[in-house]
Amino acid sequence: MNKKALPAILSRIKKLAVPKPLPILLERQDELTARLDDLQRRHAAESEALRQAQADLRTARAVEIQTTETARARRCGALEKNDDGHLTPDAESECARRVAEVPELQEARLSLRRAQSRVDESEVRLKAIADEHEAVDRERYALKDACEGATLDELIALQNRLAAARAEVSSLTERLDTLNAVPVAALPDLTATDAALAAALAKVELGEAEPGILPALERQRETAIQAHDLAKAEQARAELLRQGLASRLNAATAEAERLKAGHKLALAWHLEAELNRTANAYRETAERLFDLRGRLIGMGRVLQYRVDHDAGRRLGIERPTYDSALGACLVVPDASLPALAGMDSLQDNRRFREAAHEAELNRLRQAGVEV
Structure with missing residues (x-):
């Protein structure tokens, strides 16, 4: 270089x-x-x-x-x-x-x-x-x-182009299949006509027949030759059409594959960008969550060990964070406080991951993106 x-x-x-x-x-x-x-x-x-x-x-x-x-x-x-x-x-x-x-x-x-x-x-x-x-x-x-990161609108536009390309592939395939299904017509046989004229020419030459028998046979042969040439030309035209359709099909298939690869790549770019944006928000939220979790634990301990033991214990702030039955690796603990209702669903377990996967798929599908 x-x-x-x-x-x-x-x-x-x-x-x-x-x-x-x-x-x-x-x-x-x-x-x-x-x-x-x-x-x-x-x-x-x-x-x-x-x-x-x-x-x-x-x-x-x-x-x-x-x-x-x-x-x-x-x-x-x-x-x-x-x-x-x-x-x-x-x-x-x-x-x-x-x-x-x-x-x-x-x-x-x-x-x-x-x-x-x-x-x-x-x-x-x-x-x-x-x-x-x-x-x-x-x-x-x-x-x-x-x-x-590709936007959803860009993904849809690319997806529409891919659908159009696939439709063209389907149409060309159907046309080519229809053409291939038509049997190739046999060319007219000139053997019999040539043989009849050859025999007549020999008879005339040998004096066994009058020359008057030749014009009709020659016209028959000329007609047969024209029919043969026409059929041969039709065969050649059909073959050229077949080649043309096959060439268009190859080009359309290549374009569809190119758009498919482009859509896949664009979707990957979109997801990577979304992951990066979500990861930033997730980290901020997680840090804030643990700050608040620490405050809950600290205030709960002060309440339980320094002020009112029974009242602090009833809140359940320090209950175990691992649920062996659910197989959770990470649990965001809840507490018996109205503002924390529903926090027990924030557990990084099998069901949580399956639900998160389905939610992301639904987001893309609702936007019209094929995944």
């Missing part, structure tokens, strides 16, 4: 900080996804090219070593050696000079340099592809923050 490309991508990510309409973001999502798919294909192809280049490099290195050994054996065998059998320093220098002049070794070393260059270039390209993939993936991930 060009070094200027990464800053450009990072700049686009910064621009996403400004909220954008959902359709624009989904279109950009499709573009980036297609770009990532292309980069993955290029990465796979370049990885394979690198493996091949590395294999070629190993082969070139082995050839260079073998050629060097052969050249040394032929050119340096008679040079002066030390007592240990190795060449003296001066002899080693002379051997290197002689070996360097061997054409086969020069070619082997050139091939080795070229093989190493191909490996280096492939590694550079592979890293550039990986860097670009990371940058594009980062930009795609930032898209959900740019829309601040």
Whole structure:
């Protein structure tokens, strides 16, 4: 990837900080996804090219070593050696000079340099592809923050487009099925007509019949040929129509799948945004709740242990907060005070979670969102 490309991508990510309409973001999502798919294909192809280049490099290195050994054996065998059998320093220098002049070794070393260059270039390209993939993936991930969560109206609009696309797929499928159900008409057979005319021509030629029998047979053959050509043209037209409908169906199906993926993604963005907003309110409420819970406990203890033991005990403020029968992991305790009536329902147990799940589903369904 060009070094200027990464800053450009990072700049686009910064621009996403400004909220954008959902359709624009989904279109950009499709573009980036297609770009990532292309980069993955290029990465796979370049990885394979690198493996091949590395294999070629190993082969070139082995050839260079073998050629060097052969050249040394032929050119340096008679040079002066030390007592240990190795060449003296001066002899080693002379051997290197002689070996360097061997054409086969020069070619082997050139091939080795070229093989190493191909490996280096492939590694550079592979890293550039990986860097670009990371940058594009980062930009795609930032898209959900740019829309601040899809609104219900946007989800409905997208859902309506998806319904229209599915209706088109259904209509095209029905038309194509109807066309395919029609049997292909057989082409008129010219064999009998040709045979009759051929026999008549032979008789006329041999003097067995008058030429007057030929015009009628020729007209019959011409009519048969026209019928054959017309039927063949109709077959070709029907096949072209079938191909056209199939092409439209493929395009409509792809569009429906794209919108389906977009709707799913937009719904995920909506839910994530709602979760974040709800989580903030939940935390504030929980902190406030525990502040008040602490005050209840404190005042109850003062009442029970310092003022009126029986009155404080009757309030039940410090009753156990775990109900083994309900299997509750978290319970917001209630107390025998009118203002806290119904607080016993605030328990993070199985029934609570099922009800919360159903409530969220109902919220989306009542808004018209399919889930």
